[in-house]
Amino acid sequence: MSEKKLMYGNHAIVEGVIAAGCRFFAGYPITPQNEIPEFMSIRMNEIGGVFIQTESEIAAINMLFGAAAAGKRAMTSSSSPGISLMQEGISYIAGADIPVLVVNVIRGGPGLGNIAPAQSDYYQATKGGGHGDYFTITLAPNSAQELYEFPKLAFELAEKYRNPALILADGLLGQMMEPVEFTYKPIDPDTLSEPSYALSGCKGRDRRVVRSYDLKPGKLEEMNWQRLKKYQKIQETEQRFEATDCEDADLIIIAYGTCARVCDAAIRMARSDGHKVGLLRPITLWPFPNNVLAGMSKTVRNFLVVEMNMGQMIDDVKLATECRSKIHFHGRPGGGVPTPPEIYEKIQAILGGAR
Amino acid sequence: MKQLFGRPNGLTDVLQRYCPGCGHGIVHRIIGDLLIKLNIRECTVGIAPVGCSVFADEYFNCDMIQPPHGRGPAVSTGIKRARPDCIVFSYQGDGDLAAIGTAEIVHAAARNENITIVFINNAIFGMTGGQLAPTTLPGMKSTTSVQGRDIKKQGYPIKVCELLAGLDGPYYLVRTAVNTPKNVINTEKALKNAFVNQIENKGFSMVEILSMCPTNWGMTPVQSKKWVDDTMMKYYPLGEYRNRAKEEK
Numbered sequence A: 001m002s003e004k005k006l007m008y009g010n011h012a013i014v015e016g017v018i019a020a021g022c023r024f025f026a027g028y029p030i031t032p033q034n035e036i037p038e039f040m041s042i043r044m045n046e047i048g049g050v051f052i053q054t055e056s057e058i059a060a061i062n063m064l065f066g067a068a069a070a071g072k073r074a075m076t077s078s079s080s081p082g083i084s085l086m087q088e089g090i091s092y093i094a095g096a097d098i099p100v101l102v103v104n105v106i107r108g109g110p111g112l113g114n115i116a117p118a119q120s121d122y123y124q125a126t127k128g129g130g131h132g133d134y135f136t137i138t139l140a141p142n143s144a145q146e147l148y149e150f151p152k153l154a155f156e157l158a159e160k161y162r163n164p165a166l167i168l169a170d171g172l173l174g175q176m177m178e179p180v181e182f183t184y185k186p187i188d189p190d191t192l193s194e195p196s197y198a199l200s201g202c203k204g205r206d207r208r209v210v211r212s213y214d215l216k217p218g219k220l221e222e223m224n225w226q227r228l229k230k231y232q233k234i235q236e237t238e239q240r241f242e243a244t245d246c247e248d249a250d251l252i253i254i255a256y257g258t259c260a261r262v263c264d265a266a267i268r269m270a271r272s273d274g275h276k277v278g279l280l281r282p283i284t285l286w287p288f289p290n291n292v293l294a295g296m297s298k299t300v301r302n303f304l305v306v307e308m309n310m311g312q313m314i315d316d317v318k319l320a321t322e323c324r325s326k327i328h329f330h331g332r333p334g335g336g337v338p339t340p341p342e343i344y345e346k347i348q349a350i351l352g353g354a355r
Numbered sequence B: 001m002k003q004l005f006g007r008p009n010g011l012t013d014v015l016q017r018y019c020p021g022c023g024h025g026i027v028h029r030i031i032g033d034l035l036i037k038l039n040i041r042e043c044t045v046g047i048a049p050v051g052c053s054v055f056a057d058e059y060f061n062c063d064m065i066q067p068p069h070g071r072g073p074a075v076s077t078g079i080k081r082a083r084p085d086c087i088v089f090s091y092q093g094d095g096d097l098a099a100i101g102t103a104e105i106v107h108a109a110a111r112n113e114n115i116t117i118v119f120i121n122n123a124i125f126g127m128t129g130g131q132l133a134p135t136t137l138p139g140m141k142s143t144t145s146v147q148g149r150d151i152k153k154q155g156y157p158i159k160v161c162e163l164l165a166g167l168d169g170p171y172y173l174v175r176t177a178v179n180t181p182k183n184v185i186n187t188e189k190a191l192k193n194a195f196v197n198q199i200e201n202k203g204f205s206m207v208e209i210l211s212m213c214p215t216n217w218g219m220t221p222v223q224s225k226k227w228v229d230d231t232m233m234k235y236y237p238l239g240e241y242r243n244r245a246k247e248e249k
Ligand SMILES: Cc1ncc(C[n+]2csc(CCOP(=O)(O)OP(=O)(O)O)c2C)c(N)n1
Pocket: B050, B051, B052, B053, B069, B092, B093, B094, B095, B096, B097, B120, B122, B124, B125, B126, B127, B128, B133
């Protein structure tokens, strides 16, 4: 069996990023993700990687643009206001088809908001986020284990499709201590091959250009149609989810990240009282797991969407289920975290009280 | 017959779309030459700004990247740290470097990042049609200061060399011009130093180049060259503002 260690979620990300062969981090401090740059600065120093505390999140995302365009695995982490500042850069990176990893440990918003856990950046993460037509691959871990494993997955998907990837966490996941099993052999960055777009000096080859613009008439439209094909391919092949107790369910809860943990406890309460309740946990928020939901909506009459926001993912659930089922909602915006009894109450209200 | 003058291999074989009398083309030519003379073309990554010289990514015959407006120094930092063996230069206008990108240039300089900055100061926003730049001179007309820059309303221009010279970080800061043959030769010397410093791992070098924009100054190319001498240089004196190589001697 592989080694197991008790770790903070935010530290698990750092180990996951390093095990994924990433040796470049640039970022600006913001709560509740400060443990990531702090621990990263120590680890990168130990292994000879690059750690830069930047003057802003704008600088951070653009340093990533440079490092990733140079063909190296590069990541940054921040929390909501910082991620907002990065959006222009993410748009350029998406427009230049360059893979990077951005971790958003979401906090309550809008504005300065608060530092409590939240999921209110769902729209921003899954609908592009910045200007222009584009999408970012978005993963939603719900444990320290997944915080360790998803950086590798995120880099692999990002590189396979040449697209930015996001990991959405929140302060609760980041500050929670859980056992982490080091499930894979750390990747030696020197064994990663140089990507076809990498800027490395044009010795022995044609020069390369990384850019997101084309002013020739019709050319940008053509590029965007081309990129749509990539997005369709991602949507066809990369939908990921976890279904718990869904086979016989009268009601299926849809929740991700911290909310999924809370809902998992709630469905166990409901099951022990004889209610047939299941949980569908989207792991990829983009691509959203439409296919499984579309299938479920043919037999399941009630879905309950639980989010730490005013209701954002619910739009995707409605689209996926095409209004065949009833979609209920329970949300806690502004840094509120739902409790299992609170969700169980909602379950009872939908199913018509305890049996 | 022996060819005495031609396009250096540091520039691509495409027609450059700059206006007649524009300073960008002159500076491109100097850099194109240096990429060959210093034998660095094949290990160089250049950064094109957002501005009239956005097309620099087509013009320089080396690997190029085109990042968001003003972020060249951050992108350069990323490339240089990821690939220390590459020579990295960021080519920027005054809107790009001294307005929207002020934070990035100041911090790259403070870190003494081992990169080369080519800063074209033409005292105006060229690409967007002649609006006020942070470097527009007091009294100078622009499309957003049609009566002339009023320092009471629009404040004072930013003198970038002087500003960065207030930092301990930067290794080399110099201001030159490209309005006369003599000044072009001095600009070539300065740019050569700025690249050699990087090759020798000395750190941050910036060459600020006073450059003509006849189109948005509303002048002929000849008038604009004279205007650089008569007016611009009075506000922006040429010379070295930092040269650690000399201090080290
Ligand atoms: C975020 C953002 N804001 C504004 C612009 C519009 N814009 C393009 S170029 C430019 C100014 C260019 O002026 P300068 O840097 O002086 O270069 P020049 O064209 O004079 O060479 C501006 C404001 C932009 N592309 N992106």
